[in-house]
Amino acid sequence: MKQKTIKHAILSLCILLSGFLFAQNSVNGTITDEEGVPLPGATIVVLETNDGSTTDFDGNYSISAAEGQTLEISFVGYETQQITVGSNAVYSISLVAGNALDEIVVSALGIKRDEKTLTYASQTVKSENLTQARDMNFANSLSGRAAGVEIRKSSSGSGGSTRIVLRGSKSLRGDSQPLIVIDGIPMVNNRNSQPDVWSGNDTGDGLSQINPDDIESITILKGANAAVLYGSQGANGVVMITTKSGEEGVTKVSVNSGVTFESVIKTPELQYDYGALNGDKNSWSTTKGNYDSGYVEDFFQTGANYINSISVSGGNNKTKAYFSYYNSTSDGVIPTFKYQKNNVSFKQSTKLLDDKMTITSNIILADEKTHNRPGAGYYLNPLVALYTFPRERNWNNFNTNYQTFDTATNMYKQNIYANYHFLSNPNWVLNKQPKDDRIKRAISSLNIKYEFSEKLSFQARASYDYSNKTYEQQHAASSNPTNTGDNGRWDYRRLNDELFYTDGILSFNDNLTDDLSLTLVAGASLQHHVYGEGVSVTSGNDGKLFYANEFNFQNLPTNVQVRSALGSKVEKQAVFGNAVIGFKDYLFLDVSGRNDWASTLVGTGNDSYFYPSYGLSAIVSEMISLPQIISFAKIRGSLASVGNEVPFNRINPQNTVTAAGGVNRNTQKPFTDLEPELIETTEFGIDLRFMNNKIGLDLAVYNIKSTNQFLSLSAPSGSGYTTYFVNAGEIVNKGIELSLSGNIIEKGNLSWTSVLNFTKNTNEVVSIHPDLTGLGDGGGDGVQSRFVPGGSIGDLYVRKHKRDTQGRIIIDKNGAPLSTDHELAGNAEPDFSIGWSNNFSLGDKLTAGFIINGKFGGEVYSHTETMLNGFGVSKRSGEARDAGSVSVNAVDENGSAVSSVDPVKWYTALGDRNGIGEPYVYSRTNIRLTQLSIGYNFDVSSLGIPIEGANLSLIGNNLLYSAEAPFDPEVAMSTGRNAQGIDNFTTPSTRTIGMNLRLTF
């Protein structure tokens, strides 16, 4: 069975190897499934000639065949059929659903493999499931689509980054995000910066620059096993993107035009009854007034996202080509925000040398422009003054007249009611401190494949991924002086990311005996990257620009450094090999090995390191007789280890030139015996199919141990150094992934397919370093992320109420509650997650789909809520003032019971940067309707216009959710590793509703 499939695959790849041998007739027809639904993409091969074709969108095919020749029709997931061509010209065939596991999947390095030989878990998401939502950041649409995949989207809106973690965080240092691979070749997916509790904004990632309509499918290789062929970058799993190609014989034009509208789901609960005293910034009056309200909701706008794309593809028996153009614009929910993206892709492949050689080239161009990406944190964030504006003041006046003319300086100045580092006029920040990002990117790749024979082939590939990224913010004079100098401030970075990748792979497969098959892959690869190279300058608050509001290099004072920037420069070379030995087509042994040479470990003696992986899979259903209800059963198991190199320039860093013209000496302790980090994975899985493959169940359990963590620690003060590095620590991730899929209804023209994914991962920081009791990892003031032995990555520490032995809150002599130091309050990761996706179709006209995601357990913390308390604007602080006191079960320091506390004292203590955050730790548990879509295929064939198909769909994203937290726990302030589960004035979560029209010609 397997050999046949491989044969077919090879045949499909080498369509039309031979010329016309004898008289041909044109044969055509339609290939459908048992229900008569057309099967696009089915392969038809004339066995005698090896001539082949594939069906179009409507299942139609056309091929030249002579009478008496045999057509073999195959389609993934269906039994292959053969028919003999007779005198008729039309042969319409309905295929019978077959062994769904004879699927060819894309595995590491883009090598196609029969799924049943895989000894580790992988899951594929088809493009229609990714793009039907028309999410501006398509990676967000992966949420719930595969087990073991945790997705958190950035709060920064269109063009924002996505946090993807497969099987838990594995590193105390890195961000544990998987490698992104396009058509077998790694791509750059750098997140340049992320906001923290203080300030900053997301700057997107590499994924956001891809045209989602170019994607054919995404396969997720979850474990390190899958990644051994990519080396260390794949240690956190691999997300493999396969892009669309042209198809032979059919010229297809597809046009998509969509619009979605984005709106804020909810804003924090605020009071508008009590203003400030004496012109203060905090609204702590206890006298009710009649003040403006509703302006917070009004501040957010309904954003419109437009996505238009066109693709043209086609080919003949020698050359196939695919071209696409994609354009999206978005104006988000925060005024002035603007995101524009243009993509052009061109992919073509040509067969040469009697079709033995295939040359494929692919060019992807992207231009991404973002204006005023929303940030988070205290500083220069319009939401801070928006939420906390003293209630007795006139909002409209403040908001409209964000600048006033200052005759003393003859320029406009910011209108702000308090000189306070967190407060800026929202409109001033948006209009007079504009942020502009621009990313221009080109990914080009070339793939040459030569088939020596059916058994032996060689492939060489090279890819160059280049992006030029500019980030600029121009802060006008009189912007908040905490961040800005007298004449304004200029932040400017122009950075290039380059990745050159090349590999060569020799593949061999053969049947050694009737029972024994062998597939061998051996290769070598080289990758060389230079990230973050360019120029960077920030004039900060100490640099007084020569002339106000002029932002260029000439205008910089002497104490501002223009820096030559370099993020990292790394070269890795590797040789690798993989062998799969099959016995009787039901038992497969998979052995891989890789040796890396990493430039970052040079001089340690550890710059060359080897790591192996082993796996075994058994198709039990073909070995023994199982009850009839079980149509297929496979068990698999594997062991793998992956080494990870250390960051750039850590072995022997040098000194830096300072703005003062002096030199800062490097005071890092030399570390010449650094070792690579090690990630070891053990995985077992079962794949079962029931009732003639109508229902499938895939279960995986794994244990991932990360050791030799590379950590930078503060050196003891007396050591003579300031920092030193160690290899230490152990992190263990254990988990279960379950994917249940089924064709629940297949009756007449109604079908309902459903996939339920379940993920449970537990993470333990087993140890860090003997000298450390814990390690901070982001947050600030009232909340911290910390690694503590015995804890987990994502542990949140907040200040709690000080309590007596009976658990009563202790009140100090002034009547305010006492606070503890930071104590463990929860963990940002869920206990388990469920994703349930469903697709319906009624005839060939109506389709519908929805996905429901649930996260259960875990905690998140709203620092926004404590800040709102501190400013006296939280709704609860107003209600407490209405009531005149806060009822508490407390004691004073002498142990006497206290039952009520002054609202101002209470919420001041539960407020501001260092307030008691305990009450604002919420369960992460939430259930949401992530996506809902309804599509209708118009019958355009009868209209006599050159349109083949027209589909209109209504789509909704993030429509409803239920959660205890006052903010959306699935929206991340930072998509990096640290400060997870913390909200501090992030843009509220949004829902989008819209429609998309797809026309095919």
Added chain:
Amino acid sequence: MKKNIFYILLIGLITLYSCTDDFAELNTNPNQITTESLKQNFNHVGAYFPSMLKAISGNQVMHNLNNDSWVRHYATPTPFVGGINNTTYYPRWIHQYWNRIYGSIMAPGRQVIQIAEEGGYDMFVQWTKLIQILAASRLSAYHGPIIYSNYGTQGDVMYDTEAELYTTWFSELDKVVSTFSSDTSYSGFKDFDASYGGSIPHWIKMANSLRLRLAMRISKVNPTLAKTEGEKAINDPGGLITTNAENLMLSLYGDPFHEVTIGFSWNDTRMSASMESILGGYDDPRAPKYWSPVADASLVADHPTFPYKGIRNGAYLASKALHLPYSNISEDFKSASDRKLVDAAEVHFALAEASLRGWSTPLTAHAHYEEGVKQSFAYWGAGGVDAYLANNSGTPLNYDDVVETGDVNDFVSRISATVAWDETGTNEEKLEKIMTQKWIAAYTNSIEAWVDHRRTGYPKLPYNYQNDSNSDFGVVPGDEFMKRMVFPVGEKTNNASGYSDAVSKLGGPDEINTRLYWDTGGSNF
């Protein structure tokens, strides 16, 4: 054909993969500067000095909210961390200055010394030592025992007792002065020295003045050694810093004066109530050089001719906005390009005290006292020094915090001393005048004033209104002052046995109310 292609590809690949020779170069950052490259123009020994000198003076959470507040020079209008913070005797910022001194002076200084020793540049070795003594003695004024002699050793590192520190520093200063004195025309510092332009004679004066400062610190706890070392400084042929032209001025290298940023940009610092009380009571002509007048005359209704208003240190602050109209620092600082670290006024006041203590001094206590005031006036560009020195009636004002209700933050001045010297007064009375003037003159460089205040009790500054000290870091009695800063928390974990050794060498609990070595609590004479 196919074989050829195969071989071509194979050869290509072998070429690509066979070379890891350039890994070392790849793993270096070309924007960094190597020690090898720094050898050009002798930058490998010299180029670090600007950074090292710049690091001596710290930032807001190292000085402005610490010693500048405890010694009542500046006060903050901002109720940081709910109003409970270092200024109200509840430490929030503990390790910052420590980390700066070790990270930016001790650690790189150690490398500079090593490089200079290897290259035979003894002048640079001694110059580094001098800067390290200056920096470490400032740090010890916070914590007491610190890591010094054992600095740069592996494993847990033991602290020096304060007695050992002073002995070590004195002997190191011997070496500095003798080395410098043997080659006074040496020009090697020129390119790296924004303070004295590489003038060795000036650095000798600075070294002698530093010795005098340190000797005066231990004048009560070890009078014999203090006198020996003090007189050594006084009698050294290289001399002391006695005129402002000889002051050790720290270049700002184009950065703004940090208090300008704190005061004008962040609005986090204002004049202290003590400055208002003392400058106002003495009708001090330096006031407009130090502070900006208030715009609202109602704030200074109790002294309309002295339009400056300060905030009490350790005040109760209902909100930040309330005290912002009080006097900011003087606008003059916006054009400042340097900061004094050791100056003539300080030296003269130290000599005046030395004279009282029976050390042989160039002039009388009276003469040094008046010269100190004159040097300070000259430094700040204030006129009317003769009339000021003759004022024998003005005494510091009582303080009324007009924006707070009732008696909140108010105090009655404890100072009865006047400016004019009274030769008939007791040593104690003379010392009070000297220390009060030394305190005024020390503005913008207050660490030594904080040492002097703890050591002598002068000037008689107001206590904290808001005292949030508790058992977490030790309790400061209501009629006493912050006595030290606790050791950095990181030392307890990173250097556990060193820390417990340090506590034993401190001679009391690691708390803010534990007196340092030279703070005997006993009488001044």
